[in-house]
Amino acid sequence: MHVEPRLPLLSPNQLNDKQKPLYEDMKKGIASDFSAFQTMDENGALMGPWNPWLHDPEIGGAIWNLTKVMTAQAKLPDDVRQVVILVVGAHFDAAYELYAHVAVAEARGMTDARLATLCSGLKANDLSEEESIGYDVAYALVNGGTLPRPAWDLAVERFGLHGATELVYLVGLYCMVSTTLNGFAVQVPEPDET
Numbered sequence: 001m002h003v004e005p006r007l008p009l010l011s012p013n014q015l016n017d018k019q020k021p022l023y024e025d026m027k028k029g030i031a032s033d034f035s036a037f038q039t040m041d042e043n044g045a046l047m048g049p050w051n052p053w054l055h056d057p058e059i060g061g062a063i064w065n066l067t068k069v070m071t072a073q074a075k076l077p078d079d080v081r082q083v084v085i086l087v088v089g090a091h092f093d094a095a096y097e098l099y100a101h102v103a104v105a106e107a108r109g110m111t112d113a114r115l116a117t118l119c120s121g122l123k124a125n126d127l128s129e130e131e132s133i134g135y136d137v138a139y140a141l142v143n144g145g146t147l148p149r150p151a152w153d154l155a156v157e158r159f160g161l162h163g164a165t166e167l168v169y170l171v172g173l174y175c176m177v178s179t180t181l182n183g184f185a186v187q188v189p190e191p192d193e194t
Contacts, residue, residue, distance in 0.1 A: 003185040009045035010054050018057040026050050026064055033071055037103035038189040048096050049177050052184045063176060070173055075163050078108065080134040083127065084167065085174050086118040087138035092178035099188040133158050134167060141171045 015023055026046060030039045039047055046054060053060025074081065082105045089097035102115055117124040123135055136151050147168070155164035180186070 005187055006184045007052055007055050009041055009043075009047065009051050011041075011043040011045045015054070019054050022057045022061050022064065023054055026053070029064075029068055029071075034100070034104075036107040037100045041189075047189065048100060048186060049180045052180050052186070063180075066173060067177075070166075070170060074166070076134070076159060076166055076170070077130055079110075079128070080130050080167075081170060082108065082110065083118065083131045084134045084138040084170050086115070087121075087135055088142055088171055088174040088178055090119050090121045091139075091142040092175070092182060094178035094181045095188045096181045096186045097174065097178055130158055137164075137167050138171050141168065142175065 010019065010023075012020075012023060023046065027040075030046070030050065039050070041047060045051065050060075050064075053063055076084075082101060085101045086098070086105065088094075089101060098119055102119065105115060106112075111126075114124045114126060118135075123132075123139070127135060133151070133154050137147060137155055140147050140151055152164065155167055159167065
């Protein structure tokens with residue numbers, strides 16, 4: 001079922017004085033950290049979660065700042081981060097998030113079989129011990145309730161207290177990203193646009 005996007009893409013010439021610096025900061029960050037997938041249209045309008053965040057620069061700016069900190073201060077291995085993000089995206093069926101992070105994971109060598117399994121909401125049987133811990137924590141959290149103690153204990157044992165807390169915050173951030181994408185019916189770029 002196709003749903004029309006709920007917010008128009010904002011091209012640079014439509015931005016007000018509060019949106020312009022946020023746009024520039026997001027454009028700079030996206031160029032350095034999110035280059036494996038389409039993030040901008042031909043007019044320079046940001047796509048994905050960045051467009052809704054631009055529509056409300058006070059709240060969107062705060063979410064963007066959290067995103068930047070979570071990226072810049074990341075201590076978890078990137079393969080664990082990608083598994084976690086895909087678990088969250090699959091749980092929410094957030095099309096743009098899956099589109100984006102499948103591209104990131106492919107660029108980093110994740111197999112199609114693993115991607116298909118994770119994007120189907122299932123646990124891939126070839127995950128490393130670290131990836132498996134990330135999967136279990138993310139899966140437990142997106143399905144509600146308190147994170148089971150054994151999952152927390154394994155995360156702390158493997159990643160340290162900072163890494164375990166980062167794991168929890170990463171799930172929360174991508175829940176926010178997923179609900180942003182779904183709430184505003186953010187579309188995946190058409191194949192002929194990439």
